[in-house]
Amino acid sequence: MKNKAERKDRLKLIFFFLKGAKAFFAVSILSAAVSALADMISPQIIRMTIDNVIAQKPASYAPVVMRLVNALGGFAHFRTHIWIVAAAIMCVALVKVISQYTFRVYNTKGSETLVKTMRDSLFGRIERLPFSWHMKNKTGDIIQRCTSDIETMRSFISEQMTGIFRILIMLVMSLIFMCSMNIWLTLVAVIPMPLIIWYSLRFHRTVHDEFQVCDENEGKLSAMVQENLTGVRVVRAFGREKTELDRFEKQNRYYTSLWVKVAGSLAGFWSTSDVLVGLQILGIVVAGALMCIHSNMQPGEYVSFISYNGMLIWPIRQLGRMISELSKASVSVERVHYIMKSEEEKDAPDAVDAPMTGDIRFDNVTFAYENCPEILKNVSFTAESGKTLGILGGTGSGKSTLMFLLDKLYDLPEGNGTISVGGTDIRRIRTQCVRSHIGMVLQEPFLFSRTISENIGITNDGLTLSDIREAARDACLDEAVTAFSQGYDTKVGERGVTLSGGQKQRAAIARMLTQKTPIMILDDSLSAVDTQTDAKIRKALEKHFGGSTVIIISHRITTLSRCDRIVVLDKGTVAETGTHDELKDAGGIYSLIYQSQSGLGEEAEA
Ligand SMILES: Nc1ncnc2c1ncn2[C@@H]1O[C@H](COP(=O)(O)OP(=O)(O)OP(=O)(O)O)[C@@H](O)[C@H]1O
Ligand SMILES: [Mg+2]
Incomplete structure (x- = not known):
């Protein structure tokens, strides 16, 4: 974590989730x-049973404990009624x-609610992030951030964070009981x-970076x-x-090698801390035994002291686990935070x-x-x-880029000219307004894994099947769809x-x-249909175009020839503009392409 502000931001994010x-x-x-607390009471019952019930030593406990013992008949009574102890x-x-x-x-309810909030928030954020952000980030990596990183955060919060309070109670209560029984032996327990703790914290810093590298590489693997x-x-x-x-x-x-390395570090940590813990226990066992031999401690106290020491050591050992889990979780928080902090x-x-x-212009x-x-x-x-x-132009001349800019999929920076509709700079028009008034058939149409009718009708929830069929008919798709056994209910695969x-292009046109x-924008949307269908679709489209401003991008002269005006783009600059009749004999790029395609053109027009 780089600085305080970022750490605060991440903490805020966790609270938000x-x-x-x-x-x-x-x-x-x-x-x-x-x-x-229940765990804390059991060793006390055992201690009393050994010292006061079996060995019949005089008892001096807190008044509330003594009152309870007396109410139940006293320690002497327990000797003949051992069931009370049981x-x-x-x-x-x-x-x-x-x-x-x-x-x-409740922990499961909490963690499932947490995961749901995280998933909803991340998906919502991803939906609202700019197109340019999606172009920059790998899908597989984003998916990994939304699945495995969320899971790491969930497991840390539900398994470790909620345990903190249990650990704190056990730590404090164990120390209180231990001090009340034998202050010197408590010192022996506490000194190491x-x-x-220092060893755990040092380890945390080392392993954090290793976890980060692992996560990044898991992202690469998912992307692959x-x-x-x-x-x-x-x-x-x-054949790849x-x-x-x-x-x-x-x-x-x-x-895999990265995880083996992390596992090595973890194993090293656990083994070393096992040795440290073992030495601490050894100290207690030996010192406590000596105290018992020299009558400075009762056997029952000794037994319960060792139980409390186990309870003291457990949280300290847990601290190590918590810290390594914290390292893992903090990497995941960073990765999820990357999505959540990206500008919408x-x-x-x-x-x-x-009005659009x-x-x-x-x-x-x-x-x-x-x-x-x-x-x-x-x-x-x-x-x-x-x-x-x-719009006509060679590949890579910037035709699709022009349309992306018009649809505000990319922002045109201030000072780089203007794109206006009806005299209003589109920078000053709400993005939602711009997009809802532009119908665009993308160069690479994408179909969802849904039915054909759902894919066509995705633009508006209120469309009826007859609206969808009418659009499909105009896009010359109806015949092909009705030939499918399930017609408009045919499911198309992930990418159609x-x-x-x-057919995919026609579905996108529909x-x-x-x-x-x-x-309406058709970005090279008739390239995958034959010239006759192209002509048929164009005719049907003209019926729809009444009143709409239409931009057709194509490499085919026949597709463009009926346009009111044609812009020829060459390597990102406007080379020529004019009507088909003006351009076809002007001796420029358009006339060259016209001549090379004219045989094809005549055939199509016929
Ligand atoms: N997201 C992007 N990041 C960087 N460069 C890009 C991006 N998208 C397109 N380009 C580049 O911009 C240039 C213009 O691309 P564009 O898609 O606008 O061309 P085009 O005229 O539509 O070509 P085509 O006829 O092949 O569809 C190309 O050189 C392309 O490599
Ligand atoms: Mg293009």
């Missing part, structure tokens, strides 16, 4: 305390059983304690598995199974809801992704309201495995069409 679980943990802590032990055991049961039940599952087709198609397996095995071997998408304070129906837009060279340089063009604008590339937004 604890909301709703505090009452459960309070009951479980109380129960743990009662159970610890009943006392049973009562203490019963209290312990009930308190342990309550502890477990600072050494054991996740990527291989997502990219299973690439792996199979290129062996290479991927080798990569995985290498990372897995490294990860935020609107400018003066952001408003604008006017002209879309890119004015001198210059843009570079974080730590990357400039992608767009002084790009200026206008997509007139209600008209269709085509059961649909072909073209999804956009259900929205009826004033701005």
Whole structure:
């Protein structure tokens, strides 16, 4: 942990997660305390039985204890009624059983509530984090932070934190009983304690870094598995199974070696602290035995003293475990905190809801992704309201980037030009307003593992099947879907495995069409369909486009030729703008592409 402020932040985060679980943990802590108290009473009963019942030594206990003993008939009476001693032990055991049961039940309730809050908060935060954040972070690593790191935090809070109170009670009460019995022997027990505690704390610092490296590498391993599952087709198609397996095995071997190293450190710590604890116990056993021999201590006191010493040593030893668990948990808190402290998408304070129906204007837009060279340089063009604008350009020329900026998926920094809709800079329009008015078919359409109708109707909960079918018909998808045995209820795989590339694109188009937004963007969305279907879809789309501003990005001249205006992008700058008729003979990039595709174009138009 780097500084105080960060530590405070993390503590705040834990308290935030604890909301709703505090009452459960309070009951479980109380129960743990009662159970610890019950533990404290048993050695006293044994001590009395040995010294006062069996050996008949005179008794001098606290008045309240003496009153209770006398009420039950006195120590002499217990000699002939030993069942009273047995009943006392049973009562203490019963209290312990009930308190342990309550502890477990409430501790589980508390920890499950805690985990639920953590999961909800993390998922909520991830949903609200900017697109650029998701592009920067590996999915597998994020998943690991939301699963295994949460589990580590849960186990620390439910198993260690609630135990603190039990440990404190046992520590304090043991010391009180031990001092009351023999102050010198208590000193013998306490003197080695600072050494054991110091050793534990020193170990904590070392092992914290080792746990951190382990967690980071577990994240890498998860990311590898996740990527291989997502990219299973690439792996199979290129016969990369062996290479991927080798990569995985290498990372897995490294990860395993890290845990072996941590286990080595832990084993070293436990063995050394075992020796220290063993020496402490040895001191008590020898010193106590000598005191008994020289009649400075009663045998019953000696036996119960050793029990209390065990209870004193147990928390001190637990401290070591707690510290190593704390190391692990603090690494997980750091990793979860990374997500929770990441800046959410935020609107400018003066952001408003604008109608989003006017002209879309890119004015001198210059843009570079974080730590990357400039992608767009002084790009200026206008997509007139209600008209269709085509964008043509080589791969990597920045076409999709332009659309991401328009949809506010990336922020255009101040001073890098402006993007405006109806004259209002989109920086001053609420993000939610911008996105809800833009229907976009992404270049790589993504389908959820749900039914086709759910995938198309994802834009609006109130859509009926006939709305969905109408959109699918216009996207030339209806025929293909009705051919499936389960029709619109057909489940598509994680990435739409059961649909072909073209069908996926059409499902994404249908999804956009259900929205009826004033701005529609098709980013290379007809690339995976044949030219005839392309023409058919375009015709059907024109019906929908009435009044909407449409931006079509494509590599196909036939797709763009009917646009009211076309912008040709070249390496991040605007090379030409004009209508199809103006550009096709202008001798620029457009006419070159037109000539190379003209055979194809004529065929499609026919
Ligand atoms: N998240 C990102 N971080 C860094 N660089 C990026 C990112 N996304 C895209 N780029 C880079 O920006 C450039 C423009 O990408 P963009 O996707 O806008 O191109 P495009 O014109 O849509 O290409 P295509 O026709 O292949 O779809 C490319 O060089 C690409 O490598
Ligand atoms: Mg693109």
